[in-house]
Amino acid sequence: MKQATATPVPIQQRRSDVPPTLAVVVDRALAKDPAERFQTAEELSRALVEALPTAAQDSVRMRSPVLSGALNALVGLGVVGGLLFVALTVLSKPPRLSVGTPIPDSLAQLLRRQGALAPGDAALYVFSPRGADDTTLLLVARRSVAVVTPHRVRAYRRDSVQVGYGAELRGGVSFRLVLALPRARRDTVFRHLSFRDVYELSRRLGKLIGED
Secondary structure (H helix, E strand, C coil), rough: CCCHHCCCCCCCHHCCCCCCHHHHHHHCCCCCCCCCCCCHHHHHHHHHHHCCHHHCCCCCCCHHHHHHHHHHHHHHHHHHHHHHHHHHHHHHHHHHHHHHCCHHHHHHHHHHHHCCCCCCCEEEEECCCCHHHHHEEEEEEEEEEEEEEECCCCEEEECCHHHHHHHHEECCEEEEEECCCHHHCCCEEEECCHHHHHHHHHHHEEEEEEEC
């Protein structure tokens, strides 16, 4: 709306070092009435050359071959890294349980019986990986976040929790999920997550819980 109705602040009020002749060109290019602006690129180019005649004689500095090669190598590494991440994500086994709303009634009732889902609260997302962490389940509800294990339930207010991830390098690359709690406390929920697990969790939890 401001772009269509408000007059921009003159450039010299922002940058006093801009030459007056160039300021006139900029002001005309930003005119609200199209008829007051430059009508062709050639007309604008001519006005810029007249405003800064010496700029038309400046040469463009080319990058050195060494710098250009280094930049190309970095781009190549970025592409390879991206493809590797995609491959690891796609080829990793899917999590045992990753369910968003609507949560099946059978699962919600089980969580209520375990004391993980309080009366009147509603489950938004349930996650459980595979392998060694199969017995641990993460529940995100409207009012709370709960870590459910066979022995106990650790529940926290949803607005007091942030999510963090860390890498584990022992026995291969894996990741852990940690909940950051008030008073600098932390609760490690999962210790051996795959690339695919982290992708799934970050995609879901990013919309439900803040990231640490």
